[in-house]
Amino acid sequence: MSARRITRTRLFAATTVALAALSLTACEGDELTGSPAPESTASAPADGNSARPAGGAKGDAGKTEDTGTAGSTGSTGSAGNDKASGSEAGTGSGSDGSEGSDSDLPGKCSASDVRITAANAPRPINHLLLTATNTGSKTCALPQYPAARFGEAQSVPPVAESSKPQSLTTLAPGESGYAGVRLSSGDGSGENGYETSTLTIPFEDGSIATVKLPSGGVYVDTALTVTYWQTEAANALEY
Numbered sequence: 229m230s231a232r233r234i235t236r237t238r239l240f241a242a243t244t245v246a247l248a249a250l251s252l253t254a255c256e257g258d259e260l261t262g263s264p265a266p267e268s269t270a271s272a273p274a275d276g277n278s279a280r281p282a283g284g285a286k287g288d289a290g291k292t293e294d295t296g297t298a299g300s301t302g303s304t305g306s307a308g309n310d311k312a313s314g315s316e317a318g319t320g321s322g323s324d325g326s327e328g329s330d331s332d333l334p335g336k337c338s339a340s341d342v343r344i345t346a347a348n349a350p351r352p353i354n355h356l357l358l359t360a361t362n363t364g365s366k367t368c369a370l371p372q373y374p375a376a377r378f379g380e381a382q383s384v385p386p387v388a389e390s391s392k393p394q395s396l397t398t399l400a401p402g403e404s405g406y407a408g409v410r411l412s413s414g415d416g417s418g419e420n421g422y423e424t425s426t427l428t429i430p431f432e433d434g435s436i437a438t439v440k441l442p443s444g445g446v447y448v449d450t451a452l453t454v455t456y457w458q459t460e461a462a463n464a465l466e467y
Contacts, residue, residue, distance in 0.1 A: 334398050337368035339435035342399070344374075346427060348442050349408070349465055356409040356446065357461060358429075358439070362399035369396045370457045371432050374407050378448050379424030385409075388467040391455035408455040408464040411448045418449030 341364030349355040358374055372392075375384040397405040412418050425445035429437045458464045 334367040334369050336432050337362070337370050337399065338433050339429075339431050339437040340364075341366075341368060342370070342431075342437065344429055344437050344439045346409075346439050346441050352410075352465065353414050354411045354447075355465060356411055356442075357465060358407040358409060359404050359461070360399070360407075360457065361404045362401050365401055367398055367400045369398045370405050372396065373454055373456045374409075374429045376409060376454055377428045377430075378446070378452070379422065379426055385452040385454050388453055388455050391458070391463075391467045393456055393458060397457040397459055405457045405459060406461040406464040407457050408467055410451060410453045410467070411446050413449060413451035418451040421447055421449035423447050 337360075341362060342360050343363050344358055344360045347357050347359070349357045358376075360370055360374075362368060373387045377384060391408075399405055412421060423445050425441055427439040427441050429439060431437065453467075455464050455467050
């Protein structure tokens, strides 16, 4: 065989191999560039949301159920606490009476269960000491101050605000409260003075106590002032 024929044979064989390689490459390219196969519908969620692995959806659902269970348990616990609190509150306000109820407070004193006496005070001058004694069988509360009416007076004297105690004066049976009365000015600066031998003191329930004044009566003028009821006689005479 001549050299030229051998060369042509080799070129033909090389060409054939090259064409086969190109054909194979073209087939692989079609597979790589072609449309991907659709996902399995088994992994798509039933609610139409974006596709996600079926295992993930199941896992999420499991977490949701756990959360819901925990929430229900917490609510039950809260209801139990509320019930317990309500039970305690009910016990505190039972029929045995609660602290500070109106039924525990003493009633108001009346002229029928309090005896009031009046005496001249040794000092300060022109002062009268009123003593209110509980002659009844129950503890009672005096008015804030004696609304004293001397003689035919149409108004009650003013009260010394600086003598106001922290609370009302209450009297147990046999106990006494005290109030001071400045009858007149010591320097003669008072006006419209007059002598009187009668004194009445009303109570909040409408009853009125008639108080016997010292022998010879008393002299009062525009300086007339009373104090709040006190638990100590000395306190009543400080004003």
